Amino acid sequence: MQTIETDVIVIGAGPAGLCLARALDGSGLRVTVLERETEQCLRAPKFDGREIALTQRSVRLMRDLGMWRRLPPDECHPLCEARVFDGRMPEPLKVGGGDEPLGWLVPNHAIRAAAFEAVAECGNVTVHAGVRIAAVDADAAAARARLEDGRTFAARLIVAADGRFSETRRALGIATRMHDFGRAMLVCRVTHERPHDDTAWEWFDRGQTLARLPLGRATPVGHRSSIVLTLPGVQMRELQAMDDASFAQDIARRFHGRLGAVSDPGERHVYPLVGAWATRFAGTRVALLGDAAVGMHPVTAHGFNLGLLGVERLAAELRDAAASGTDPGDAARLARYARGHRLATAPLHLATRGIVALFTDDRAPARALRAGVLRASAGFPPFRRLLASFLSDRRGADPFAAALSLVSEQGDGRPRRADRW
Ligand SMILES: Cc1cc2nc3c(=O)[nH]c(=O)nc-3n(C[C@H](O)[C@H](O)[C@H](O)COP(=O)(O)OP(=O)(O)OC[C@H]3O[C@@H](n4cnc5c(N)ncnc54)[C@H](O)[C@@H]3O)c2cc1C
The missing domain is CATH 3.30.9.10 (D-Amino Acid Oxidase, subunit A, domain 2)
Incomplete structure (x- = not known):
């Protein structure tokens, strides 16, 4: 049986997996991407109805990854303001409306096509499309993926980027809280x-x-x-x-x-x-990325934005390992990635669950509570700034920094110019 040596195996050529592969361009690491869809599906993905709201931070990262310039300009739409209505409430909660857009709306298939194109020019990345994975396993020595066609890839790290129903995650024994x-x-x-x-x-x-x-x-x-x-x-x-x-x-x-x-x-x-929250984001020579780590309810439009945060964090660890000639599957590195990514994603994940629970409950007490929440938010500028910072990531996508702003920017309590509608 043929064993092919590589450094990093990425399972799943979705937006998260491809962005990671591209982010490792020039690192010196050999990256092997395994995807069950055909190459034609990756090269020209079909429209799937999703319009992805990208934060400004995500757009910056996509620029750095050489993806933004590959998107058709007539498919990138500015998102200048967001309004939240509750029932028949006459006045919505408004966020944004400043000089700079909160973010951009781009269809998912265009993001996928741009990511594939950007990866195709990376000399260190090989994409094997249309493959079936028979088994994955990892131990202290190596991580391996065996294909149904008999080939085995052996690496120092395996990255599960195969979506919220990740089979890789399950095969490697990582439990996940799914919420239907x-x-x-x-x-x-x-x-x-x-x-x-x-x-x-x-x-x-x-x-x-x-x-x-x-x-x-x-x-x-x-x-x-x-x-x-x-x-x-x-x-x-x-x-x-x-x-x-x-x-x-x-x-x-x-x-x-x-x-x-x-x-x-x-x-x-x-x-x-169906939401997903893996109980661990890393294990022995394995890291979870994108929806395989955190599968968000789309209501807060953050799934891929959080996926990109994970790409940034994991790529930084792996590039650093390559530069220092150390093991990219080193347990301390993976633990640091997992810890950082959990801290960065947990507030939004929990907040989203809370929002869905409160705003989709039609019983009278819940209706009264959310009307109160929206009224209070509308009259409380720091809350709107917090919401805007979540949407636009103007504070560097650090939810704690954003939450801190809630406290630190109250000042004398008088609304500033930007707070008025
Ligand atoms: C309706 C809707 C609207 C959304 N809106 C937003 C938004 O506004 N903003 C935002 O940030 N996010 C949004 N999202 C979330 C966003 O689409 C996802 O977070 C993102 O697509 C996840 O990317 P991924 O690469 O992790 O996973 P996926 O896109 O699921 O890609 C996984 C890849 O792995 C492959 N794969 C799966 N299993 C295997 C296997 N066993 N072997 C090999 N390959 C495999 C799949 O074929 C696929 O190519 C929305 C989602 C939905 C459903």
């Missing part, structure tokens, strides 16, 4: 009558959660947005079965006319809502 939210999320591009003003809406309505993500300039037939609808499974099936005209009407009705007339819906994509 009992709902599904539908995403679809539509044309609508009223302008979106580059503003995203998140609307926690009775029995449904709606979002509207603005997609750039108006076309001759209207304004384009992606709508995101969260519903229990049975209702979702009814919605999927509708023809385009009925679906467009139904969406206009669900938004209570705020979009105006809705037309020309694109392909509908539905995702089950």
